[in-house]
Amino acid sequence: MxxxxxxxxxxxxxxxxxxxxxxxxxxxxxxxxxxxxxxxxxxxxxxxxxxxxxxxxxxxxxxxxxxxxxxxxxxxxxxxxxxxxxxxxxxxxxxxxxxxxxxxxxxxxxxxxxxxxxxxxxxxxxxxxxxxxxxxxxxxxDFHLEYPSMATQGETVEFSTTIDSSDTSMVESVEVALWNEAAGDATEITLDSQGDGSYSTTVDLDSYDKGEYTIYGAALSDDEAEGYPAPIAIQGGETMTVSEDDSSDDDNDKKSDDDDKMDTDEEVNESDESENKTDSEDSEPDMPGNETDNGNGVSDMPGNETDSEEGEPDMPGNETTPDLEDTSENETEEHGDDEEGGNETGVINPNEESDNETGDQDEDAVGTPGVxxxxxxxxxxxxxxxxxxxxxxxx
Structure with a gap:
């Protein structure tokens, strides 16, 4: 350069x-x-x-x-x-x-x-x-450059042209310039001869700013003016737009959405189980004198003071009561584990990765103002x- x-x-x-x-x-x-x-x-x-x-x-x-x-x-x-x-x-x-x-x-x-x-x-x-x-x-x-009109940062693109074999004897080289007007930057590349009038080269856009680039090309002759080759065919004015590579952000966003969906499904399942349990408890009418229902919807015998856990009626004088508070605590602990697990699956922060990539891109920007x-x-x-x-x- x-x-x-x-x-x-x-x-x-x-x-x-x-x-x-x-x-x-x-x-x-x-x-x-x-x-x-x-x-x-x-x-x-x-x-x-x-x-x-x-x-x-x-x-x-x-x-x-x-x-x-x-x-x-x-x-x-x-x-x-x-x-x-x-x-x-x-x-x-x-x-x-x-x-x-x-x-x-x-x-x-x-x-x-x-x-x-x-x-x-x-x-x-x-x-x-x-x-x-x-x-x-x-x-x-006839001189016409081939290149994509749209490209993505990090992508490799090809610039090429084909010149009639009867005209290649007068061609010394084929040069291309990419100009980013917004950034005031430009860079120059030389197309390599592939034989039979074909010229091409690939360009890695990893270090190119996103934006619109105007493409100029020229076939330079072996005739010289003051020791420099003279253009004998040119093309210019068409553009190639380079967009930001957001595939990484899309993948991370999809993963985050999947994690959120899993957490939501688990919460819905737990809610359904709780509703089913409540419906079961209320499905049978209480017998006169019953103080509470057992967990299986079977009415207690008169005089029962508490519910049994297996659904059998308590005998008179039974004082044992299932620890409902412990059950609630167990359910809460299990949900807490789920929440903790959800945090572990959501560790990747796409915003931070995107910022780092953008910062690297700015440092590697191609071209110098004035070129x-x-x-x-x-x-x-x-x-x-x-x-x-x-x-x-x-x-």
């Missing part, structure tokens, strides 16, 4: 400093944008006191014209530069009221059929010098048009 960052820093510095340093300070009243473009994080780039805002890259199929939206208070020209710094096309002076132009048609001498690679559009209002820039990639081949600009610009092809870009003719 450090090597990639260093490469991006050098490339962006060479490109922006060398090609634009001689231009007057850019004005916010000027802008240009290719209508078929990929949106990127907006960055205001300062070069020797001059600022240029870039928030996308034009994507053009070979042979297609380039349609451009222009904002200019003065008549203007547009120029398309290649990676060698040569002008592929320079327009005539265009009226300021014309805010959408198309180049590469039968009405001009620009043909994009054989222009695969990375280019830079510049806007030059009359007498103002360069006031806006916009990168453009003419696709060398977004660097990682994305590598993929967008802002390469070294540099010192080769000739200063255009000023009117």
């Amino acid at each position: 450090q090597a990639a960052i260093t490469r991006v820093v050098v490339v962006c510095f060479l490109l922006m400093t060398a090609s634009l340093a001689a231009a007057p300070a850019a004005s916010s009243g000027y802008n240009l944008e290719v209508t078929t473009s990929v949106s990127t994080p907006q960055e205001t780039v300062e070069i020797e006191g001059d600022q240029f805002t870039i928030d996308g890259i034009g994507v053009v199929e070979p042979g297609d014209p380039i349609e451009i939206d222009v904002t200019s208070s003065k008549d203007y020209r547009v120029t398309l530069y290649n990676t060698d710094g040569d002008g592929e096309y320079r327009s005539d002076l265009i009226d300021a009221d014309n805010d959408r132009i198309t180049i590469g048609t039968q009405d001009d001498d620009l043909d994009t059929s054989n222009l695969e690679g990375t280019y830079m559009l510049t806007l030059e209002p009359r007498g103002e010098g360069r006031q806006a820039v916009y990168p453009v990639v003419v696709q060398a081949f 977004v600009f660097l990682a994305v610009f590598l993929l967008l092809g802002l390469l070294a048009f540099g010192s080769h870009v000739r200063e255009g003719e000023q009117d």
Whole structure:
């Protein structure tokens, strides 16, 4: 990752400093944008006191014209530069009221059929010098990344693409950047060649923050600009959403619910037994003179003072009485054991485990603020048009 960052820093510095340093300070009243473009994080780039805002890259199929939206208070020209710094096309002076132009048609001498690679559009209002820039990639081949739109923290996901075997000879590498706008973080991965035009790699999302990631990809060519490979096909702007892994919490919640259900069932059973006993005691009418009923619903003989436990009538003079209080105490002790057991089965606290997992996730968050600009610009092809870009003719 450090090597990639260093490469991006050098490339962006060479490109922006060398090609634009001689231009007057850019004005916010000027802008240009290719209508078929990929949106990127907006960055205001300062070069020797001059600022240029870039928030996308034009994507053009070979042979297609380039349609451009222009904002200019003065008549203007547009120029398309290649990676060698040569002008592929320079327009005539265009009226300021014309805010959408198309180049590469039968009405001009620009043909994009054989222009695969990375280019830079510049806007030059009359007498103002360069006031806006916009990168453009003419696709060398069909390029489409495959990856899931939804994923979970801790999951392993695959990023892959397949390039026609006739085109692989011009591919040096395939790079992918994952950008989390909310966190301001990005990371870069390289897809490994699997042969037959297939490129893929797997990414462990264990250390990724939850949220939405915008995915950018580029096929870099073996042709170089200032020693750096130039993009010849790109894709970007689609997203992958990473959600929090709550499977552990769900399992713990289910276990807790099961424990609660078991405790409730035991309490209901005990309540039913108590009701059955009461019903049994009250099921037979008392005989005259009976003071109490025995536990089996059989009436006591006259003169009985107490109930017997086996349900036989007490003989006169029997003084023994079953210890009902002891029975109640025994029942209470048994329920207490159940409650104690319920506490033992409910020891796991899902909230504490979830908090620990979240804390670890935050510490392992991928990316560093500020890397977004660097990682994305590598993929967008802002390469070294540099010192080769000739200063255009000023009117």
